Amino acid sequence: MKLLRYILFVASILIISCNDIPAEATDVNYPSSFELTPGIKDTVNIIDHKGNKQGHWIITRTVTNDTTDKTELLWVEDGFYIDNKKEGCWRKYDEKGKWKDSVNFKNGIVVQL
Numbered sequence: 001m002k003l004l005r006y007i008l009f010v011a012s013i014l015i016i017s018c019n020d021i022p023a024e025a026t027d028v029n030y031p032s033s034f035e036l037t038p039g040i041k042d043t044v045n046i047i048d049h050k051g052n053k054q055g056h057w058i059i060t061r062t063v064t065n066d067t068t069d070k071t072e073l074l075w076v077e078d079g080f081y082i083d084n085k086k087e088g089c090w091r092k093y094d095e096k097g098k099w100k101d102s103v104n105f106k107n108g109i110v111v112q113l
């Protein structure tokens with residue numbers, strides 16, 4: 001749990017530092033989403049009524065620690081979708097869940113800055 005909180009803290013810092021959240025990704029209510037903290041509007045992985053990914057998405061994978069047999073949830077990447085297309089700054093994480101790279105997208109296509 002401490003690892004997940006740490007990852008969320010680091011991700012929030014990266015989101016603030018990236019500072020290119022598309023307005024379209026934050027100003028609409030969608031029928032399917034997930035709250036990180038119940039009661040607080042910090043929803044992620046939103047799917048709209050047409051089945052399109054919208055807003056902030058966190059892509060994860062589950063790994064099992066061979067030594068302790070504990071299952072951990074690691075971040076693979078996170079960023080914003082608009083109409084099922086990646087938009088803005090997407091952050092990628094290594095196999096330990098630590099930030100390793102950022103890639104910028106415009107309308108689902110990688111762009112150079």
